[in-house]
Amino acid sequence: MSGPVHPVPLPEAVARVVAAPVGLLALGRPGCPACELLEVTLGIVAAVRPGLVVASAELDTPEEWALRESLLWPRGIRVSRASMPTLVLLRDGRAQEHRHAGGPAAQIDEWLTDHLGPGGITLTGVSEVERRALSDVASLRERHLELRARRSSIPEA
Secondary structure, eight states, X not given: OOOOOOOOOHHHHHHHHHTSSXXXXXXXXXXXXXXXXXHXXXXXXXXHOTTSEEEEEEOXXXXXXXXXXXXXXXXXXXXXXXXXXXXXXXXXXXXXXEEOOOOOHHHHXXXXXXXXXXXXXXXXXXXXXXXXXXXXXXHHHXXXXXXXXXXXXXXXX
């Protein structure tokens, strides 16, 4: 299996997938638990579909969000903060299908099978590596919530 698919700057991610006959572009935002899980999930998908170019980007700053107009919209890709994570299947640089959700690699591969045919291996269930990533994200989220609760209980001077 290959490793996680880490987010790269949006221009780089778009360039990778539009240069390929078929590509999968994942769009997320920092702090989104489902988006964070995609790194591991996309690594699994890329491993079972070696002919599919997979790239990921996060939109965070106003400048990154502004890039939608020049990099995404002309390719038929529409995203908002509420639609994250978003997976976009591109053919010849144009969006063919959108999936506004993450999910285990088996679910994403099933969605891809509907549009590309079967991959090299049929995925089922949630893999152990995905379970570990889910546990890590849940622990991190719990720590963030605890910190927020502590901050809100501190009286202002």
